[in-house]
Amino acid sequence: MKTLHLAAIAIAALCWAYPTKADDAAARGEKVVDQWCRLCHLRAADPPNPDMAPPYEEIVERPGRDEAYFVRFLEEDHFPMTIYRLFDDEKRDVVAYLLSLKSQERRAP
Numbered sequence: 001m002k003t004l005h006l007a008a009i010a011i012a013a014l015c016w017a018y019p020t021k022a023d024d025a026a027a028r029g030e031k032v033v034d035q036w037c038r039l040c041h042l043r044a045a046d047p048p049n050p051d052m053a054p055p056y057e058e059i060v061e062r063p064g065r066d067e068a069y070f071v072r073f074l075e076e077d078h079f080p081m082t083i084y085r086l087f088d089d090e091k092r093d094v095v096a097y098l099l100s101l102k103s104q105e106r107r108a109p
């Protein structure tokens with residue numbers, strides 16, 4: 001009885017912590033990026049650092065960085081980090097996150 005109760009609480013907590021709506025793909029992608037990519041990639045607010053990879057806000061403004069480009073990029077090895085592997089759903093979420101940065105930038109005055 002007590003176990004069942006705890007399970008119900010755990011499930012409720014999971015639902016609360018992980019929203020499953022499709023438009024939350026970008027939010028999930030941001031979590032993937034925070035977990036695996038911040039080792040190298042600067043945040044937009046960080047001071048420039050030539051030893052680090054550029055912030056995504058800058059990358060998405062490069063010419064030709066559209067959805068197809070990022071999908072292909074995530075399928076390839078990523079120099080200098082050739083060993084990272086994401087699951088397919090994580091790749092989709094990361095692309096959604098990158099594209100969301102792009103549209104934010106476009107909306108800015």
Ligand code: HEC
Binds near residue numbers: 033041059084
């Ligand atoms: C070991 C360091 C490192 C890690 C970890 C890393 N990157 Fe990079 N990334 C780089 C470097 C270096 C570049 C090249 C910088 C440039 O293009 O100016 C780069 C470039 C990129 C680009 C731009 C490609 C282009 O052609 O414009 C994207 C997108 C990118 N990384 C995504 C990611 C994602 C997503 C992750 C996490 C899953 C990640 N990176 C993790 C080092 C890293």
